[in-house]
Amino acid sequence: MQKHVLVTGGAGYIGAHACKVLSEAGYVPVVFDNFSTGWREAVKFGPVAEGDLMDRASIDRAFAQFRPIAVMHFAALSLVGESMTDPGRYWRVNVNGSLNLVEAAVAAGCLNFVFSSTCATYGDQDGVLLNEDTPQHPINSYGASKKAIEEILKNFGAAYGLNHVIFRYFNVAGADPAGDVGEQHRPETHLIPLMLDAIEGRRPALTVFGSDYPTPDGTCIRDYVHVMDLVDAHLKGLEWLLAGKGNRSFNLGTGHGFSVRQVIDASRAVTNRDVPIVEGARRAGDAAALVSGSVRARAELGWQPTRSTLPAMIRDALAWSQKSGYLR
Numbered sequence: 001m002q003k004h005v006l007v008t009g010g011a012g013y014i015g016a017h018a019c020k021v022l023s024e025a026g027y028v029p030v031v032f033d034n035f036s037t038g039w040r041e042a043v044k045f046g047p048v049a050e051g052d053l054m055d056r057a058s059i060d061r062a063f064a065q066f067r068p069i070a071v072m073h074f075a076a077l078s079l080v081g082e083s084m085t086d087p088g089r090y091w092r093v094n095v096n097g098s099l100n101l102v103e104a105a106v107a108a109g110c111l112n113f114v115f116s117s118t119c120a121t122y123g124d125q126d127g128v129l130l131n132e133d134t135p136q137h138p139i140n141s142y143g144a145s146k147k148a149i150e151e152i153l154k155n156f157g158a159a160y161g162l163n164h165v166i167f168r169y170f171n172v173a174g175a176d177p178a179g180d181v182g183e184q185h186r187p188e189t190h191l192i193p194l195m196l197d198a199i200e201g202r203r204p205a206l207t208v209f210g211s212d213y214p215t216p217d218g219t220c221i222r223d224y225v226h227v228m229d230l231v232d233a234h235l236k237g238l239e240w241l242l243a244g245k246g247n248r249s250f251n252l253g254t255g256h257g258f259s260v261r262q263v264i265d266a267s268r269a270v271t272n273r274d275v276p277i278v279e280g281a282r283r284a285g286d287a288a289a290l291v292s293g294s295v296r297a298r299a300e301l302g303w304q305p306t307r308s309t310l311p312a313m314i315r316d317a318l319a320w321s322q323k324s325g326y327l328r
């Protein structure tokens with residue numbers, strides 16, 4: 001019997017990589033996407049259920065047609081800066097949309113749920129390593145909306161036995177080294193692809209958002225994790241749920257933070273090219289440092305990140321950008 005997994009946002013960056021590993025592991029990933037930011041070309045590993053999380057009937061249809069054994073929920077608005085200028089949209093799409101999905105899953109009897117949350121739920125915590133039990137005090141609407149969805153999952157777990165694994169991502173980067181899928185946002189807002197654009201002359205320069213943070217070189221520190229390592233954890237999270245191991249939250253980061261300047265230096269070293277930069281103002285909603293404690297996923301899921309070094313992530317992102325020819 002085929003084991004379908006409903007992958008919301010399966011046409012997006014992380015969702016498409018998840019579909020690839022699900023299919024390699026013998027599952028059938030069903031892409032549920034409204035293609036507002038996802039890419040039809042990224043749907044390669046299973047069927048599509050085109051729909052919108054704001055349209056409950058479209059979700060119900062997907063459950064009825066495919067009878068998935070689990071949901072992986074990636075679909076969301078995910079830009080910190082945008083969430084600060086348009087918070088209503090973040091609450092509507094992320095929270096109302098997820099509530100529709102969770103209610104539809106319970107109604108369909110699909111009680112295994114893997115959720116993409118974020119380190120942005122922790123907020124700015126003065127350079128401490130962030131563990132799963134660190135209190136969550138988000139400082140931007142994106143993080144606040146994701147924290148609210150975590151609460152919804154806990155409530156639905158208690159009320160209806162909705163089994164859930166929550167992954168709090170740190171900064172996801174890189175691309176499938178086989179080149180089947182990669183990162184493609186329009187417009188692009190993320191550090192590494194923008195830096196590659198600046199290196200390759202597709203944009204005049206990379207703007208460094210803030211050089212006056214309380215960090216050693218004044219720029220923000222993030223914990224970068226390779227998308228292949230990240231989706232491998234999702235597979236392990238799915239198997240955790242299917243084995244009946246219960247509800248759990250896991251950080252997905254390496255435990256090592258790098259500043260924006262260190263990422264720029266690593267890119268110079270990998271490409272042997274200069275990175276034109278402009279020093280700009282801080283971006284609203286950015287925490288100075290977000291670094292994962294990174295113990296629980298390794299200890300309990302047996303997660304072993306193997307590609308999450310800056311050179312590997314930059315190399316894989318570069319190879320993808322050259323292969324895909326940048327559609328943006």
Ligand code: UDP
Nearest residue numbers: 080189190191194207208209220260283286
């Ligand atoms: N950043 C930057 N210039 C850019 C894009 C990002 O300096 O053009 C910084 C940003 O302020 C943050 C880090 O790079 O400290 C990572 O940002 P990104 O948008 O890639 O991911 P986020 O941390 O928002 O998830």
